[in-house]
Amino acid sequence: MLIQTFFKFGFSTLLLLISATSFALDLNLPDRLKTPSTHFSHLEQTAFLALARADNRIVTVGERGVIAVSDDNGVSWQQSQVPVSILITAIDFINEQEAWAVGHSGVILHTNDQANTWKLVLDGNQANQLLLIKAKKVLEAAQEDYEHAEEYEKEDYQYAMEDAEFALSNAEFDVGLGPSNPFLDVLFLNDKKGFAVGAYGLFVMTLDGGATWESVAGRLENFDRYHLNTLDQLEGGAIIIAGEAGTLFVSYDEGDQWETLYGPYQGSFFGIQPTGKKDEALLYGLKGHVFKTQNAGQNWKRINVDAETSLTSSALSKNGSIVIAGLSGVVMISYDQGESFELLNTTGFEGFNAVEFSDEKNLVLVSDEGISRLKVQ
DSSP: HHHHHHHHTTTHHHHHHHHHHHHHHHOOOGGTTTSSSOOOSSSGGGGGEEEEETTTEEEEEEGGEEEEEESSTTSOOEBBBBBBBSOOOEEEESSSOOOOETTTTEEEESSSSSSSBBBEEEEEHHHHHHHHHHHHHHHHHHHHHHHSSSSHHHHHHHHHHHHHHHHHHHHHHHHHHHHOEEEEEEESSSSSOOEEEEEOOEEEEEESSTTSSSOOGSOOOOOOOOEEEEEEEEEEEEEEEEEEEGEEESSTTTTEEEEEEEOOOOOOOEEEEOOTTTTOOEEEEEEEEEESSTTTOOOOOOOOSSSSSOOOOOOOOOTTTTTEEESSEEEEESTTSSSSSSSSSOOOOOOOOEEEEEEETTTEEEEEEEEEEEEOO
């Protein structure tokens, strides 16, 4: 489980290779895409990766397809009905009733009853076909452009055609490998339009509420297929994608076009936290790095924090407080929209995967060890 968690955050090439092996093992168990999540008698001790809040309900997702809900600020939890037993990595609520979740093996799940029951909408086999279809179309277009190009233009079009051939080869390889690539985050702008990002540049979009999906990885200048770890929408509409090796992209038109940003740090980013102000957000990742933008990613300034471990998750309270959690038991809070942070007292060195406010004075945290609660004051 730790290896899978580390893969989500892309800590090292070695761990990625180990994780790739674990995905291959998943291929020997194709029924995980058809087997409902197992009921756990000690639900609070299950490994979880993400948290989300919708009104008075808190939802967490994690290993073996387990999704749990709490209606009493994280004191007690009930397990949801989930049709797969795959590691779930992220969740996003559109409103109080409807939410989306993503995970390993290319899984995308949907609920419209406050996360009580879930439906499988897309799996890795279908996602691979989306990539293959897109790659074939791009190659066909590149070949046509080359054939109709002027002689002095042919060299440039030749390069484009070679890139398209390489992309098609990758897509064919993924199809042969099976449902191995994980989704790592999901974001819906409304009940129709949504995105999911993941490992090796995986990036898909729906415009019809999940009825159909399209690979839109070609909209990003991500030639090395860096892992896309997270995405979020800022107040004002800008969407930022962050990932491996300082990868940053921004869209100002709801995801139709994307601009590559020069990141403030070349290590991996694991989270984006909008502050609630227009075009303002925090960006955080490896080795305690935290940055802040006030112009939707065009400029970043370093926020100094008393942490040198990787930061994995964050949350915004109703009154504007921001909390960031990470490995080695790190939990820190800001009362000035991310300009400064103070460490909260925690016991032990637990690696926290996600954090959420249960109310203004209490937090819910999840890790590979399960669910815990922490007082802010």
